[in-house]
Amino acid sequence: MTEGIDFDFADAAAVAERRDEVVAAVESHAGRIARELALLQGGDYGQRAFDTARGTWTLKYEGGALQYLRFEGRGDSETYVVSTKRSPDPEALATAMTDYEAFVESYNDHVDSLSGVLDDVSTDFPDPRSTDAVVSERDRVVNRIREVCDEMAVQLHRYDGTDYGTFATTVSGTRWELKRDVDRASYLRVGGEGGTYLLSQYEPPAAPDVRRLVGEFEGFVRAYNDHVEGLESDLDGVSF
Structure with a gap:
């Protein structure tokens, strides 16, 4: 039944290739944030959400390595920008990436908010009594x-x-x-x-x-x- 059909169709390879390039760049950059969060939160496993004007970004890490980076827009849309299970839809990725810089700024604000938080904490502890x-x-x-x-x-x-x-x-x-x-x-x-x-x-x-x-x-x-x-x-x- 397909004999004589000669319709052109778009090649998705170029779009998928560009999508993979963007995801790889984000994975590398957000991976650095994951390592810093692991140091900051004092454990190899954890996650943290960062709010922006357009939505919420959730970063999860295991063993200090990025596991996923999820963007939830205000309209209830959810996109796993980085995931170990599947690649994001190119259009959804493009939408999320318009807010990625705000995510990084939210992370930076979080770190800045903790600067000096321990400055007034005394380490002049009493000597522990001997059990001898x-x-x-x-x-x-x-x-x-x-x-x-x-x-x-x-x-x-x-x-x-x-x-x-x-x-x-x-x-x-x-x-x-x-x-x-x-x-x-x-x-x-x-x-x-x-x-x-x-x-x-x-x-x-x-x-x-x-x-x-x-x-x-x-x-x-x-x-x-x-x-x-x-x-x-x-x-x-x-x-x-």
């Missing part, structure tokens, strides 16, 4: 707890004859569990899974936790002693 005394006292108490628990581990290892084991009991309604590795305490945990580690291979407990639990530790030791006494009574009367 608290840490030293915490370590003194924890080291003594470790000494006692290590001795328990030695005795349990002698009795059980295994390289790994646990001793658990309840003190004032709370579960206490001592885990040993051969003849050394691996951890002392209070409160079951998700509880507080008074002893650990990884980090010391917080001082308030030590203060809160150290009074119950004596009850834990007494429960251990009762356990050992029970083991001794189990063998009473055994003869050969």
Whole structure:
């Protein structure tokens, strides 16, 4: 049906090429603004809107690089001047570009408005108080707890004859569990899974936790002693 049809049609290549040139120039220029905004706002990810007389420009950046630059005109028209998904319509791009200089001026005004904003901020901060005394006292108490628990581990290892084991009991309604590795305490945990580690291979407990639990530790030791006494009574009367 198309035989004999000989109509001329416009070649869009030149328009698309010019459109791509403009977008590339804007992407390069607005990319510099994106990097400056990332520095100013203190993060690699973010966005900011800039108002002009004709509309609103929104610039989004990720990793400090421009992701998109969107222009929303007062007539509710929306154009992604720069986008990772598609190129803008040439006519819409032309309309947005008539306001691009105003966008840059709005950005510059934003930066200027922050000039000197920290001039009156004092950096004469009080000296932070040292935790040396608290840490030293915490370590003194924890080291003594470790000494006692290590001795328990030695005795349990002698009795059980295994390289790994646990001793658990309840003190004032709370579960206490001592885990040993051969003849050394691996951890002392209070409160079951998700509880507080008074002893650990990884980090010391917080001082308030030590203060809160150290009074119950004596009850834990007494429960251990009762356990050992029970083991001794189990063998009473055994003869050969």
